[in-house]
Amino acid sequence: MSGKNILFYFGALSSGGLFGAGMMVSGMVNPANVIGFLDVYGNWNPSLAFVMGGALIVFIPGYLLLIKPRSAPIAETHFSISKHNDIDKRLLFGSAIFGIGWGLAGICPGPAITALGSGSPHILLFTVSMALGMLTVERASSRSIQQTSTTHQSA
Secondary structure, three states: OOOOOHHHHHHHHHHHHHHHHHHHOOOOOHHHHHHHHOOOOOOOOHHHHHHHHHHHHHHHHHHHHOOOOOOOOOOOOOOOOOOOOOHHHHHHHHHHHHHHHHHHHHOOOOHHHHHHHHHHHHHHHHHHHHHHHHHHHHHHHHHHHHHHHHHHHHH
C-alpha cells in the first residue's frame, strides 16, 4: 500500500461510497435535475440547492468539531493544503470551461463518475471525454512548462 496506512484507504473508500450513495439517492446523477436547477428563468428545479444545503448542515459541524481543531490529519503526517491561492487567467479560463461543460451536459464530474454504474452510454461518453480533456490539458501544461524552462535556461 506504498506508505499509506489502511486508515487512509478505508477513509477514501468509505467517503467515496457515501458520496456516491448520496448522489444516487438525491437524484443528482440525473442531468435533468442539474439542468433544471440551472434553468432559473424556466421550469426551475430547486432540488440541487436542498442537496447542497443538506450537505453543508452535516459538513459544517463535523468540520468545526472534528477536523479544524486537529493539528495533523488522522491518516497522514500533515494536511495537504495548496499554496496556490492566486486568481489568475488559468483559473478563470478553466472555471469558465467547467461551467460551460456543466451547463451543456447537466452533470458534474463527481456525479458523472457515480453514474457510470448506471451503464448509460451518455455518461460513459461524458466521462471518457472529460478524462481526455484533462489529459490534453495536463500534457499541454507540462510541455509549456518544459518550453518555458528551456527558454529561460538558454537566455
